[in-house]
Amino acid sequence: MNTPLAERLRPKKLSDYIGQDHLVGDNGLISKIVAQQSLPSLIFWESPGIGKTTLAQIIANEINRPFYKLSAINSGVKDIRAVIEKAKQSQGMFSQNSPILFIDEIHRFSKSQQDSLLEAVEKAWITLIGATTENPSFEVISALLSRCQIYTLKSFGKNELKTLLDKALSEDEVLKTLDIQIKENQALFRLSGGDARKLLNILELVISQQNPKHKIIIDDKSVYKIVQEKPLKYDKSGEQHYDIISAFIKSIRGSDPNAGVYWLARMLEGGEDIKFIARRLIILASEDIGLANPTALVIANNTFQAINIIGMPEARIILSQCVIYLVASPKSNSAYMAINKAQDLVKQTGDLDVPLSLRNAPTKLMKDLDYGKAYPYAHDYDGNFAYHNFMPDEISSESLYQTSNNPKEKHFKDFLKRRWKDKYEF
Structure with missing residues (x-):
């Protein structure tokens, strides 16, 4: 069949x-x-x-x-x-x-x-x-x-993968005629990455490499061995590319140019959508480099624009340049961590009132209710700064942004400490 x-x-x-x-x-x-x-x-x-x-x-x-x-x-x-x-x-x-x-x-x-x-x-x-x-x-x-x-839709967890595996062995017209024993399933689940089709493809590959006339034993060692010897093809339609893109991102985050360019080549040779690659570089430029080198986001965004104009095969050169630039950039995830903390705080505290001094006052009634009262317009003060509470009172002591240890953010740290004194103790 x-x-x-x-x-x-x-x-x-x-x-x-x-x-x-x-x-x-x-x-x-x-x-x-x-x-x-x-x-x-x-x-x-x-x-x-x-x-x-x-x-x-x-x-x-x-x-x-x-x-x-x-x-x-x-x-x-x-x-x-x-x-x-x-x-x-x-x-x-x-x-x-x-x-x-x-x-x-x-x-x-x-x-x-x-x-x-x-x-x-x-x-x-x-x-x-x-x-x-x-x-x-x-x-x-x-x-x-x-x-x-x-x-x-959600990726399959272990329970769903186990149900699918049992269903394949008990209901499939071909497999149920074979004597198959699954002694271990960890490798099957891990290699599938929550992808049901990939799980069944790996199962079918492993079974096909054994003699159907004898009892077929499936354990983690045999699965890893067979998949390494006969790897599933990288799907250029984008169906099974998540392991490769994960290795790609982690290599750039880890500042390894050889690995970054290698995984880029793997995707390009597999026919991966170059816009998919470029989008991931934009995300990485903000998530993993961020304020340590804000120009990285500009470079990544320009890369996305350029590869849309140029197309393959020349787009590979532009992508390679961007990858190497991002690899060689200092790394910081402070912006990523700050927005995570802020969103968690919002979920915990709900819709806190905006302080009166920060509210908009387009009508007389709002002004009479003290909307915008006591707001210090920063440009009227020395250094374009006036000490003021810009957070809801209930969370005014919360600290969301923490600088990372890199030269660029050291300047941010010094700037904030000069203005906010003890409020920003990094």
Whole structure:
């Protein structure tokens, strides 16, 4: 049988779907949609291999809607329009029965391609279900985003992976005819990274390397050995790239130029989307270099703009230059840590009142209520600074920003201490 194990095990009903209890459980949002037979346009967001495509197909089956599927990798505006015309013809004027158009990797569509969907979604000629591994806030145009609900899917945990593994051995028509014993599953789970499809691909690979006439023993040692000898192909469609991008980011954070350029080359040779790489460099420039070298963010952002203009193969040179620059930059995560602390503080303390002195006073009534009173306008004071409490009184003593030990932030530290005296004790 040539059909891959992952495809053979693809569930056909919502009750067979593993994981995503927040969506498909008894009180899940998708379960309610299916029960009500009322489907809005959706975008599924999360890592690959956790069932976005499968869930879309199941929804179409459960509510008995026509289902059209496009991949953003090899489809254009012409393909979109052709599907929309088919959908309009099959639907007529009854929007509640609009066919489902599923677009895999919708983040790869250009603005013009996404624009071509707007009228069809707005007039309910189709119900759109998009799938993306990228943050839709960055990758989907706002006009389309406003017409869709965003559902975040979660990577599989050990329990879901174990359930899937048991299901494969007990229900698959091929595997259940074999004598298979799984003595250890840690390697299977670790190498899968929470990706159900990757788990099944590894399982199938390991089984294929053993004699089906004998008992097949699967343990961690054999799994690691076989996967190292016959590694799963780096998926240039972006399906299984998270281990590589993790190594890439950690190498730059660790200031190793050889490793940074090596992992960059691995991604480029695997056909990785250069915009995906450049976006990660922008994030790293702020998260891991930050205030130690603020120019790093400018360089990374310019890199993103440049590779969009130039394209491959020359974009590889621009990416390499940026990687080496970021590798050689001093590192600081102080901005990253500060916003984390601030958000945690907001969650703990809730909506604290803005101090009266900091409030806007556009009306006479607000001025009479002392809005903005006693606010010291910094530019009226020596050094453009006036000592004042800019935080809610309840948390005025909280310290969120802590300088890192690098030359640039030493200047920040000195600047703040000259003004705030004991308030900022780093």
